[in-house]
Amino acid sequence: MSEKNLTETKFSSLGLAEPLIQGIEETGFSYCTPIQAETLPPALEGHDVAGQAQTGTGKTAAFLLAGFQYLLTHPATEHRKPNQPRAMILAPTRELAIQIHKDAESLGRHTGLKLGLVYGGTGYEQQRTMLQEGVDILIGTPGRIIDYFKQKVFNLREAQVLVLDEADRMFDLGFIDDIRYLLRRMPDPDKRLNMLFSATLSMRVTELAYEHMNNPTKVTIETDSVTADNVRQAIYYTANDEKIPLLLGLINQMVPTRSIIFVNTKRMAERIDAYLEGNDLKAAVLSGDVPQQKRQRLLEQFQQGELPILIATDVAARGLHVPEVSHVFNFDLPQDAEDYVHRIGRTARAGASGDAISFACEDYSFSLPDIESYIGYKIPSEPVSSDLLVEPKPPAKRERRPRKPNGRGGQSQGRRNNRPHKRHS
Structure with missing residues (x-):
C-alpha cells in the first residue's frame, strides 16, 4: 500500500489483542488505510458497520481484525457444539472467498481460531467433513453454504459475527434470497457483531443492512473519481476483424509483464487463446465452467509470474487480488458500466500504476456512452x-472434447449452478 493511501492511524493504537498485533506486524503493515481507520474503531467497540469502499482499499483486513477481536473478547458459550461456527463471512465469488481465507490465515495465525473455507466446484465431501468436525470461522459462498445448512451439517445458532462482503454483487448474482434465509436463522442482530461492505451503498443494500443489522454505523470512503487515478486508460475504435491484429500489436509494443484480457463470452476467450498460442504467446482461459482445481492452478501460476496472460470472462472481474498486473485489456467492452470499473481495477493495485486498454468495436461500442457517463469523463x-x-x-488447432455432465463436483460459479440441490430443500 502506497503512502498516499495510508492514514496516520496505527494498528497498535486501536487496542487490538496481542495475537492480532503479532499477525499484523508479520504482514508488514503498521498504518491503517482510510476504510480501516474509519470502520475499525466502531467495530472494535461492538457497533455494527456498513461500509462503502472500492475494491483494493483494505476492507478485508478491516472486517477480519474486527471479527477476530470480537471472538477473542467474547468467549463462546459452554453449550456450543463443534458444528456451530462462531462467525460466518459470505463472499459472492469463490475467488474472493479463497482470498479472504488466505488473508485470515495470515492475520489470525496466532489466535488459535480454526478457519473453514466452503465453496462450490470441488471438495464436496471434504468440506462437509470439515464442517461436521467444527470450525470457529466459516468463510464461503452462499450456494455451497446453504446446501450444507439445509442438510443440517451445521447450524448458526451460536454465531457471534456476521460479515457480508461485496453485498452489491450478492444482488447481481441472485444470492440475496439465500442470504436472507441464513440471516433469519442466526441469533438476533443485537446479539452479534455485523459488518457489511459494498462498492455502493445503494437503496437495496442499505435496506438489507437495516433489516438484518443493529443500527449500523455507516462509513463511506469518498474517492475523487470512480476509477483509480493511477490507471492509464485508452480506447481504440476498431472494426471487429482488426481486434486480434490490434491486440497482438499492442502486446508486442507494450510488452506487458502480467496482463488480463477481458471478454464477454467463453467462446471469444477460447478464440483469443488459440490465436495467442498460434502466435507464440503463453496464456490460459479463466471462465465459469473451468474446474475449480484447474482455476486455482491457473491463478497460482498467474500470481507467481509463470503465466503472463490470463483471458477471463467477468467471473474474474471481482475477487482477484493479484499483485503487479501491468495491463488490463478490454477486448470486449462490458455491457454493464460498473463491470468496466471492476475490470480495470485489477491493475494499479496497492498504489502501483497500470494500463487499461479497451476496444470499442462494432458489437460493443454501444456500451461506451454508459461507461463514460458512469466514470464521469x-x-x-x-x-x-x-x-x-x-x-x-493461424490460431492453434484444438481438439473438441465432449462435454461432461455437470455433477455435484463440477458446479460453476453463479446462481444457477451454485444453488442447493432440490432434494435438500
Whole structure:
C-alpha cells in the first residue's frame, strides 16, 4: 500500500489483542488505510458497520481484525457444539472467498481460531467433513453454504459475527434470497457483531443492512473519481476483424509483464487463446465452467509470474487480488458500466500504476456512452495505426472434447449452478 493511501492511524493504537498485533506486524503493515481507520474503531467497540469502499482499499483486513477481536473478547458459550461456527463471512465469488481465507490465515495465525473455507466446484465431501468436525470461522459462498445448512451439517445458532462482503454483487448474482434465509436463522442482530461492505451503498443494500443489522454505523470512503487515478486508460475504435491484429500489436509494443484480457463470452476467450498460442504467446482461459482445481492452478501460476496472460470472462472481474498486473485489456467492452470499473481495477493495485486498454468495436461500442457517463469523463482515444496491426499467424488447432455432465463436483460459479440441490430443500 502506497503512502498516499495510508492514514496516520496505527494498528497498535486501536487496542487490538496481542495475537492480532503479532499477525499484523508479520504482514508488514503498521498504518491503517482510510476504510480501516474509519470502520475499525466502531467495530472494535461492538457497533455494527456498513461500509462503502472500492475494491483494493483494505476492507478485508478491516472486517477480519474486527471479527477476530470480537471472538477473542467474547468467549463462546459452554453449550456450543463443534458444528456451530462462531462467525460466518459470505463472499459472492469463490475467488474472493479463497482470498479472504488466505488473508485470515495470515492475520489470525496466532489466535488459535480454526478457519473453514466452503465453496462450490470441488471438495464436496471434504468440506462437509470439515464442517461436521467444527470450525470457529466459516468463510464461503452462499450456494455451497446453504446446501450444507439445509442438510443440517451445521447450524448458526451460536454465531457471534456476521460479515457480508461485496453485498452489491450478492444482488447481481441472485444470492440475496439465500442470504436472507441464513440471516433469519442466526441469533438476533443485537446479539452479534455485523459488518457489511459494498462498492455502493445503494437503496437495496442499505435496506438489507437495516433489516438484518443493529443500527449500523455507516462509513463511506469518498474517492475523487470512480476509477483509480493511477490507471492509464485508452480506447481504440476498431472494426471487429482488426481486434486480434490490434491486440497482438499492442502486446508486442507494450510488452506487458502480467496482463488480463477481458471478454464477454467463453467462446471469444477460447478464440483469443488459440490465436495467442498460434502466435507464440503463453496464456490460459479463466471462465465459469473451468474446474475449480484447474482455476486455482491457473491463478497460482498467474500470481507467481509463470503465466503472463490470463483471458477471463467477468467471473474474474471481482475477487482477484493479484499483485503487479501491468495491463488490463478490454477486448470486449462490458455491457454493464460498473463491470468496466471492476475490470480495470485489477491493475494499479496497492498504489502501483497500470494500463487499461479497451476496444470499442462494432458489437460493443454501444456500451461506451454508459461507461463514460458512469466514470464521469471521456476515455482518451488512440488511433488504430497500421504499424499496430500485426498480421496474425493461424490460431492453434484444438481438439473438441465432449462435454461432461455437470455433477455435484463440477458446479460453476453463479446462481444457477451454485444453488442447493432440490432434494435438500
